[in-house]
Amino acid sequence: MSGDDDFVNFHQMELDDRILKAISIVGWAKPTLIQEKAIPLLLEGKDVILRARTGSGKTAAFAIPLIQRILNSKSNADEQITSAFVLTPSKELCQQTRQAISQLSSLCGKLIKVVDLSSNDTGAQKHVLSERPDIVISTPGRIVHHLVSGNVDLKKMEVLVIDEADLIFSYGFEKDFKKIVEFLPAIYQAMLVSATITEDVVEMKKIVLHNPVILKLEEPDLVPESQLSHQRILAETNEKPAILSALFKLHLLRGKNVIFVNTVDRCYKLKLFLEQFAVKSCVLNSELPTSIRCHVINQFNQGKYDIIIASDEKMLDDAAGTTSSKKDKESGVSRGIDFQCVSNVLNFDFPLDVSSYIHRAGRTARGTNKGSVLSFVSIRDQAMNDKVEERLKAGYSSEETIIRNYQFKMEEVEAFRYRAHDAWRAITKVAVHEARIKEIKQEIFNSEKLKGFFSDHTRELEVLRHDKPLKTVKIQQHLSTVPDYIVPNSLKRIANSTNKRTRSTHFKKYSLAKAAFESQINNPLSCKRKK
Structure with a gap:
């Protein structure tokens, strides 16, 4: 890590004034450590493997030099070419990357054209690609389709970026990735961005990089304990709903929350359960169409609602060796997605491996914000909890307990147990199934064709709220309020x-x-x- 004497700020990196002004508008006073180290190397044209924890600013680390390079090239270019290609494993990451690049190039006028191919309208994409946009962002499956169809030409590409590189092969894109390489030019600058350096990343390095600089910052997988607290509540499956309802109804959880479960069904069951207590939430999982997933994330980041219930069900599929045909393999929840200003991550279902815990926790305490991770740990989860504890101790170089017990006396909220038990039992498999269907039907409201209408009719835009009640379970009105006699004296x-x-x-x-x-x-x- 560099000291204060040799610290390099944005204005010392010989960046275009338009980029510096855009950075100022975004509100970044100084670069993060990974940006400080990576941007000068990339501006020099070096191949780089960038390894840094989630939330450390990796997207801007490659986006800023990418925009600078295109501006330099355009000053004496003879023709319009697609000069950069960004590959990501999920559609949500495609959209977030496009938004980040668009923000940083917002003052460049129409000089830099960015196209995101993650949407499903391939016909419109063919027309846009014919205009040879400067930057193309895509998932492996989508870009292969356009390459094979001859809709896009990467032979004059100058820069390749592979974001979340460790997930490309693990998501089942190995065949697509090797097909993409066949369409790349002989010489280009490449950058691999990853939270972890796996064997798959090493294999990619051999295929697409030439004498790369490896930036592996000496920092833990997570932010310091002073910024991120880890707590647990010992609870069996039948106790979890009562505890969760008590946490929200007694206002013990403040700010924005991301609740993780392990299956899609659990997403909807938990949403329906919270509806019984007049607690609004929305769901996020890989079965939802891309437009809905991206809209949910955007509204959450804009502060439209405070609770997202997200499924990490891919871990279950990998364990079983199968993947449901209904699920979108180009969707990711615990990795890469930029949930902004999250105060708490709740593991309603404890993660199935250590890596998943780390990445879930990475959704909070981003930048300089503080956050907490609260996990429900049953007897069955104890072994995995111990493995997570060992990993955190190693990362923080500490012998003290990292995951501390949350001060929660179940006997003080005994009344919540009866209420929660009835509400949880009322949510049948049929109700969950109907809720899943109803949520997917909302895609029609997120049609690209309706964006213009909603921009002029903001009141109608409320229809798009994803935290509205699904109403597939009869609401018991008395559950929405908390009688004074069941509130613990201390609260x-x-x-x-x-x-x-x-x-x-x-x-x-x-x-x-x-x-x-x-x-x-x-x-x-x-x-x-x-x-």
Whole structure:
């Protein structure tokens, strides 16, 4: 790690003023460690293997020099060419990468054209590709289709970026990747970006890189304990729903939350369960169409809602050696997706391996923000919890316990157990199945053709909220409130202050409505008589 004396800031990297202004608009005061190290090397044209933890700023580390190189080339270019190709394992990452590059090149006018091929409209993509955009972003399967069809030409490509490189082969894209290499030019600059250096990444290195610089920063897989806390609640399967409902209804979890489960069915069951308690949430899994997944993430990042229930079901498929045909293998949840300003990651289902825990935890405490990971650990999960503990101790070079017990007395919220048990039992397999179908039908509202309409009719855009009740289970109204007698004494002050704010809000709305009504009654001329 560089000291303060040799620290290199953005304005010292000989970047174009338009890029520096865009960086300022985004609000980055200084580069992260990986950006400080990687950007100068990439500006020199070197091949680089970039290994850094999730949330460390890897996308900007390759996007900034990529934009700078294109600006340099265009100053004396004779023709429009596709000069850069970015390969990612998931459609969500494609969209996020496009957004990041578009932000950083926003002041370059129409000089830099960026195309994301992750959508399903191949016909429109063919037309866009014929205009030879400067940067093409794609998943392996989609770019292979266009290469074989002759819709895109990479023979004049100057830069190749492979993001989340360790997932390309593990997601089953090995055959597609080797096909892509056949269409690449003999000489180009390459960059592999990865959270871990696996055997698959080493194999890629042999295929696409030439004498690369390997940037493996000496930092733990996760941010320091002062920034990210790890806690657990010892709970068996039948106790988890009661604890979760108590955490939310007693306002013990503040801010934005990502709840992880291990299957798609669990996504919907948990959403339906929280609906019983008037806790709004939305789901994210690989069965949802791309447009819905990306829209969910965008709305969450914009603060439209505070709870996402995400499935990490790919781990189960890998364990069984099979993958459901319904699932989109170009979808990723615990890896790569940039959930912004997440305060808490909840492992409702404990992850099935250590790596999955690390990547789930990486969804919070990004940048300089603080966060927490709270895991429900049953007897069956204890062995994996111990393995995670060992990994964290090694990463933090500590002998002390990292995953501490969450101070939660189950006996104080015993009343929640009965309520939760009834609500959880009411959610049948049929209700879950209907919920899955209903959620997928929402894709029609996310049609690209409707974007213009919704930009002019913002009120109708509320239809697109993904945290709306699915209503496949009968709602028990009494569960939405918490009677004072079941609130633990130690938490009554918090609960009462929250209830007062809620009542105050309702009273204000009632008063405004009443005043408007009385105004119409007292002023008959303001009311139009119906013909």
